[in-house]
Amino acid sequence: MAKQYDVLFRLLLLGDSGVGKTCLLCRFTDNEFHSSHISTIGVDFKMKTLEIDGIKVRIQIWDTAGQERYQTITKQYYRRAQGIFLVYDITSERSFQHIVKWASDVDEYAPDKVQKILVGNKSDEEHKRQVARTQGDKLAKTYGMDFFETSACTNTNIKESFTRLTELVLQANRKELDGLRTSINEELNIADLEDEEAQCDTGPNSQKACWC
Numbered sequence: 262m263a264k265q266y267d268v269l270f271r272l273l274l275l276g277d278s279g280v281g282k283t284c285l286l287c288r289f290t291d292n293e294f295h296s297s298h299i300s301t302i303g304v305d306f307k308m309k310t311l312e313i314d315g316i317k318v319r320i321q322i323w324d325t326a327g328q329e330r331y332q333t334i335t336k337q338y339y340r341r342a343q344g345i346f347l348v349y350d351i352t353s354e355r356s357f358q359h360i361v362k363w364a365s366d367v368d369e370y371a372p373d374k375v376q377k378i379l380v381g382n383k384s385d386e387e388h389k390r391q392v393a394r395t396q397g398d399k400l401a402k403t404y405g406m407d408f409f410e411t412s413a414c415t416n417t418n419i420k421e422s423f424t425r426l427t428e429l430v431l432q433a434n435r436k437e438l439d440g441l442r443t444s445i446n447e448e449l450n451i452a453d454l455e456d457e458e459a460q461c462d463t464g465p466n467s468q469k470a471c472w473c
């Protein structure tokens with residue numbers, strides 16, 4: 262049976278309760294949007310496979326509870342993440358201010374190599390905006406992160422932001438990736454040889470054409 266994926270990465274969604282982490286995930290994996298807010302309890306995850314540069318990347322995306330009371334549990338998931346979304350809600354100045362706290366938790370608990378991007382969600386709610394796009398841009402630059410304004414509601418920049426973080430994780434794991442490419446190529450070469458051998462064995466002029 263063909264391999265379903267070449268590499269597996271873990272991504273984590275962090276941010277205050279209600280910024281839309283679960284909705285971002287549901288939109289990305291199932292193309293669904295729920296208007297009700299049912300707070301995540303602890304952590305939950307969903308999977309999706311993306312193909313980047315010919316590599317099938319399986320991503321396991323962990324959705325964490327934004328509520329303070331679950332922080333002890335959720336922090337245990339930081340250290341196994343290769344990529345992190347820091348999410349705020351563009352209609353909540355408070356959720357934007359808290360990004361500093363989320364980022365400092367990431368510095369403390371996640372691996373040094375972890376890749377991060379900043380996401381300002383609910384961009385469809387322009388009339389309620391409290392955080393200017395330039396503020397998001399500026400903060401992202403301070404941290405050296407990419408920045409996306411998204412809407413899980415209108416499906417804006419969802420695929421783009423998940424793909425971008427996955428690309429960054431792939432780049433950061435380039436060494437392992439090159440090893441993977443070699444083994445993929447070796448597998449392909451072996452498969453080619455096997456095909457050739459099969460043709461030699463079964464071809465009509467196998468005695469004449471075959472050198473093996």
Ligand SMILES: Nc1nc2c(ncn2[C@@H]2O[C@H](COP(=O)(O)OP(=O)(O)OP(=O)(O)O)[C@@H](O)[C@H]2O)c(=O)[nH]1
Nearest residue numbers: 278279280281282283284296301327383412413414
């Ligand atoms: N208008 C709008 N509403 C959104 C968007 N994303 C999420 N919401 C709404 O915001 C509320 C909270 O969304 P959730 O995805 O449950 O938030 P969360 O960050 O996972 O919350 P916790 O699990 O408590 O940490 C829900 O009522 C969603 O429908 C969006 O892009 N636009």
